[in-house]
Amino acid sequence: MNTYSLRHKLILSLIAIFSATVGTFAQTGPVSPAHLGFIYPISSNGKDAAKYTNRFSFHALAGLSKAETGAAIAGISNVIRDSATGFQLAGISNHTGNTYKSVQVAGILNHTIHKGSGVQFAGIANYAGSFQGLQSAGFINVATKDATGLQLAGFMNHAGDSAIQIGGFINTAKNANVQIAGFINVASSANTQIAGFINVAKKVKHVQIGFINIADSADVQLGIVNINKRGEKQISASIDESATTIAAFKTGGRYLYGILGVGYNWKNSDALYALQAGIGAHIPLLSHFRLNVEATHTTLTKFKKGYYGRSTLGVFPAYRFGNRIEVFAGPTINYVFYSEGLGAGLNNNFMWSRIRDNNNFQGVFIGATGGVQVKLF
Structure with missing residues (x-):
């Protein structure tokens, strides 16, 4: 056996x-x-x-x-x-x-x-x-x-x-x-x-x-x-000082929410596509007025060599018209890292910058973002 x-x-x-x-x-x-x-x-x-x-x-x-x-x-x-x-x-x-x-x-x-x-x-x-x-x-x-x-x-x-x-x-x-x-x-x-x-x-x-x-x-x-079911779901459209436009899906509870977006940059000579993710917080002030504080990371790519990444912290005063439509705009502080010169001309007024080997650049600058968002239900 x-x-x-x-x-x-x-x-x-x-x-x-x-x-x-x-x-x-x-x-x-x-x-x-x-x-x-x-x-x-x-x-x-x-x-x-x-x-x-x-x-x-x-x-x-x-x-x-x-x-x-x-x-x-x-x-x-x-x-x-x-x-x-x-x-x-x-x-x-x-x-x-x-x-x-x-x-x-x-x-x-x-x-x-x-x-x-x-x-x-x-x-x-x-x-x-x-x-x-x-x-x-x-x-x-x-x-x-x-x-x-x-x-x-x-x-x-x-x-x-x-x-x-x-x-x-x-x-x-x-x-x-x-x-x-x-x-x-x-x-x-x-x-x-x-x-x-x-x-x-x-x-x-x-x-x-x-x-x-x-x-x-x-x-x-x-x-x-x-x-x-008891939280907010919003679709937003925004543009920043570098002409990067983002369409985002924002979902969460009464205070904290997540951000997932896609977009396009209109300033760069070559086509650059954007992907954004982050988290945000609503700070109520008045019945139709609040602050939205958001921390996001945005990647720009042309699906070839090179990388462009931007980490952003923004504070956006927002006013709501009725129950669904909200407009917002405010300053941002940004850390940018790019390689192979991808997106090199998008921002020039850096508070701090540094170039490393192989043309890797990093810098910090003040920017602005504004847009509109619509509450789904």
Whole structure:
């Protein structure tokens, strides 16, 4: 029999043993100070191994028991049909039918049907009905009801309710306190969401931080695109002193908003296309008058060699006509960096400038921007 066939049959037999024995035994039974063996039923407890509570277990391949109160160590798998307190170490998997307390370490999977508390470490996945403590997995952590401690996963964390989730790619929860993910966080309600790309929730109590933030309601959204049913969505058109025109989509809450725009420069002899991103803040002053403070970065390109970048901080007094149309204009302070002479003639009145090797230029100047924006709904 080849190695793959033997391993396949062994895994199937472990699953069958676990499925057949979990939850079917009474809480009373014999106690053994030590359970030693090769694989069920070749062990010191023999065919009755599933009835024993052990203070210590060691199996070359896999062990079966009712409960473990100390250390359980197996080369492949520990199958514990009721509860485990202490330490479980297995080369592939640990399976607990009811509850476990303390530490589980497995090369691939830790699996607790009902409730776990303590620590789970697995190379691929941790699974528990509910969990208190720490889950750490190379791929996925799952707590179907709630996770009141911390979940860490290289790919995904999932929980009904969660205190803290930290995932390399995605976190999902019904209710979450803190979610931190490299790509996406999804929750029905959350206190704080921080993602490298997108946050999605119905209700956010504190803050969403990401490139895209989506919520029915949120106290603070800090991103480039913010979709908030109770917030503002505006389309704006602006022009600055260098004749760069930008059409931008501005979205956010009552105070903070994100800016994403595209445009064109009319002054340069060669065609220059613009891309702009940034964040802004509304400062209310009167019923129809406010200050808009914006920090943006604008890139100009002709899709060939050379680079032009402009970082801008602007303060724009804005007056609203009616409920939708707003005009704004104000001063800006700008830091410009360009190479290969791209956009060299756009600004000349620099407060400070410097030319580095390879014709790389940087400088600071005072400018101005004005425009109009329309509230969508």
